[in-house]
Amino acid sequence: MPKSLAHTPRSLSLGLAAVVLLTVPVAERDADAFGLPMQPMNIQLREPGFELPLALEPGFFTVPGVVNWLVDRLYAPIELRVVYWQVENDSSLTHLSALWGLESSQLLELNSWLEADMTVPAGTKVLVYRADQDRPAASIGKPNRGKLNNGLPFPEGPFWVLRENRSREWGTELTIQTLSDALMAYGRQYPAGPKVLVGEISKRTGGRLTPHRSHRSGRDVDLGYIGKESELHGNWNRVTAENIDTEKTWFMVKSLMASGQVQSVYIDRELQLALSKEAEKELSPEELALIFEYPKRPDSHLAIIQHWPGHRTHMHVRFRCQSWNARCNSY
Ligand SMILES: [Zn+2]
Structure with missing residues (x-):
């Protein structure tokens, strides 16, 4: 691998992959100069389902070793x-x-x-x-009354954007691990983005976090919806049934719920209706009823996704208590 790339920040890796593809040897003698094998552009990347976010002309040549190395770095745990x-x-x-x-x-x-x-x-x-293994992160009490002991900060990553002020980005290990896993799954599915906005979680020691009522015990996270239009990315504007990217947002919600560690998700009813249409493509009516409050049914109040006023700009995800922690209170 080229030494100069060895310490490249992860967030730049995808961009670099594109630059390498476009600028690294387009003729065989250049590849010889690198001492690397040549192969036509339609190489198979090791990451299944990975698609390069660029349309490249046939006839370009590239270096599979470099590309695979960059891809590995992008998806490293x-x-x-x-x-x-x-x-x-x-x-x-x-x-x-x-x-x-x-x-x-x-x-x-x-x-x-x-x-x-x-x-x-x-x-x-x-x-x-x-991390100090003798002092694990622990959610204490209820999300709207509790606190957080020994919180973990949410890490930087290639497929999401954090707020500049990190004093409100702390959570339990279950919260931080499950959310970063789901965001990595999103990045594998949609490497060209857009990146997901990660909002506030909790303060390092938990407790009141204005203007939220909850977010006190390291288990609540605000996430931006993924919009169809570029001006919706990178801010917290209101999203509607017309401009939400239902495929990508549903993928994100599904990845979170697949962990089995999500207790509830709050999403505006109008957006739930749009997302449930997308989910209908792969779920039975019984499965839909367990997940979405809307469209309304007699047992809608038991669904994981619930309407809560104020969730047109972001969804709110509440993670479960860890099973070993008797001091954590679900609600
Ligand atoms: Zn929230």
Whole structure:
């Protein structure tokens, strides 16, 4: 593998794959110069179902080893137990701590080279979390009254966008793991995106998180809907039955529910009707009734997806309590 690419951030990998495909050897002698095997463009990538998000002219040549390496990096498991973060602007330690909801003393402990009065330059990689197996993350009490002990931060990844302020992106291990797995599944299905917006989860220690009523115990997450139009991506605008991308949004919801770790999802009724039409293509009426509150049926109140006012711009996902944690209260 080319050394210069070895430390490329994951989010750039797909773009780089495209650049490599377009610019790396188009003639055999170039491939010889790299000492790499040549193969026509219609190579089989190792990732089943992976489609390149670019239409390439037949006749282009590429280097399968490089492409497969980039694809592997893009889909590598996300590290949750040790989380580094790249500082965006020159910042004081106090500012960085506030951005992550940490105490300055915790950042100093995690990064022994940091000093209390220094300005941390943009581009610096700072360790913001290291799991302690003796102190597992634990949701305590109810989502609208509880708190969170030893929360995990939601990690960066190639297929989603996090809020800049990370002090409200902490959850239980079950929440963080299940959500990142579902987002990776989405990325495998739709590598060209759009990326999913990940909203607020909980504060590092849980408790009140205005303006939400819940989001207090590390089990609630807000996720953006996936829209058809490009102006809907990257913001939290209202989505309608006309402009929601039902195929991609349903895939995301389905991936979450397939984990068996989702307790409930709140989605506006108009959008539920649009999504249930998409789900009808693969589910029986009985299965649909277990999942969607709308269209209304006598036992609709038992469905996993429920209407709740205020969910036209995002869906709200509530994850289950972990079975070992008797102090976690489902509702
Ligand atoms: Zn919410």
